Amino acid sequence: MDPVIFLIQVLNGVQYGLLLFLVASGLTLIFGILGIINLAHGSFYMVGAYLAFSLTERMGNFWLALAAGVLLAVALGMALEWLVMRFLYPRDHLYQVLLTYGLILVFEEARSLIWGDDVHGVQVPAALDFSIPLTDTLSYQVWRLVMSAVCLAIAAAMYWLIQRTRLGMMIRAGAVNREMVQSLGIDIGLLYRVVFALGVALAALAGMLAAPVSSVFPGMGNQVLIISFVVVVIGGIGSVKGALVAALLIGLADTFGKVLLPQLAGMVVYLLMAAVLLWRPQGIFGRT
């Protein structure tokens, strides 16, 4: 492989990996801290993309739409947690799978009622709608670089939030021992609601950022759901750092798998997962 092309493929892999991280980070938070297997996570990604489509049309500005969309996603997360999720904490994983699968159906149907079944496009913000030439034939879309930058910023912000703030401390404590945190006088219900809303907002944000390049279409959430679970499992359940490493690994494996092993392209990611689990059954950064 030509070295320039090789570097471009690395860039492709990293860029895809960072976007995956943004989706999967919310999933790993909800999974790791609340202990909920949230199959509806892909739906939040889809809701984000459709919100970006509607709000951009209505407000005429992608960034305003993004801000409004995140607020709406937080509100949605809060409401969902209060309405259904909080009844799941003491229950078996099977109940969680059933309920969150039900939510997928609800969100798909709601999407069909509100937005219909057509494919839609979202315009890249005009100031960023250009490409940088890399070789004589290939250019790189600046929006993809912007997406990556935002993902990196979010990763840094999450690290800071969880490791350096009081809220982060409570979240970490709540993940380890729910009852102890409660008996220390911390409102664990509110804490969990915040974490769930944060997870929803991260997925929706990923959907909104991806909307201009991925377009907006029915069932788009299901495509990212499975790969997000792979990221969470490889990275170690509940580990945001693990999600970042795993997402980058998967981004690169998927990219080079398609190029070098086209016959196995659909399997490379899962082979990687199997290999990692053989080596470390708890995931790369998972707690034993």
Next chain:
Amino acid sequence: MKDHRNPRRRFLQAAGGLALTASPLSAPFVIAQPAPLKVGLMLPYTGTFAALGNAITNAFKLYVAEKGGKLGGRSIEYVVLDDESEPSKAVDNAGRLVNRDKVDVLVGTVHSGVQMGMVKVSRESGVLSIIPNAGADAATGGLCAPNIFRTSFSNWQTIYALGKVMVERGHKSAAWISWKYAAGEEMFKGFKEGYEKAGGRIVKELWLPFPNVEFQALITEIAAAKPDATACFFAGGGAVKFVKDYDAAGLKARIPLYGNGFLTDGTLQAQGASAQGIYTTLHYADSLDIPKDREFRLNYAKTYKLQPDVYAVQGYDAAQLLDVGLRAVKGDIKAKGQLVAAMENVTIDSPRGRWKVSKAHNPVQDSYLRQVVGEQNKYVAVAWKALEDPARGCKMTA
């Protein structure tokens, strides 16, 4: 994770379907009239292909309404079933229509995998079947049967003419990219055959798993291979994303993009500027100068407040073809031999232009070259006059 329907919903849909068929509008119970002819519409009404199923249904009913609600002197009763584009339920669903609901005619469907299940039921039961979309080559190839007709296309047929067009436009070498699944592979075979016969050479074959839409790595490969042009098959959301990604990577101007019509049909609004100028081949186009097309578009738009598309045309022709058969036997669906013979020897005056039925029961139709202009797939030229599917493996062609 494709199937999101639950049983209660399906029950409600079935109940809705029953209510529809029992309504006096579609089944006038007047004494001394022949019993209505039962037409089973097995199409996707939910999921990704819902819009296609609705377009086909609308146009089919439009034709029947134009004929006063009767075909061959028989009033028409519809039994509607949502196939959900779910291949694993196809045989059961089709069997239910044929054995329980006792439909006289089976019309459907869109998804090729579901179609294979329906073809099985059609072959076993002998029920008259009309395929208004699904392009699986085998339906009028290796699995062809006297009672199975298609009013749409074979996958081969949508893209065979593209190779000749590309060579004529000076593109001697090409990269191919598509999803690796049955339809993608059939399209590739059709393209390859046409392109190599015309003197073109495929220098790069790129595939990705269905329905993956991470194209960036493969677009980079196309840029590295530097072919004269790229040919592809994508549809729906994937087509939108591919066209946008291809353009954003700066390839469109240097390595022109070609495909069959699904690349730009029903997706232009979402693709925006990225799709402008792309050439595609298909058996239908916007701004065709055909009186029948103008009339059809006007009536359809008036009735449904929607613009018709290629799928609507195929549904309309399914009703036309059925009408031909029924008229020949005066509504007596049991006279199979005569009915089939009439349907085989007809020339359908379609909005897409006139077409005949091949020996394998697939349309022999013109393949049009179209170019994206604004939000239209504008007719440019006839890419191939009266293109007939080779119907490989079909015993009826001998």
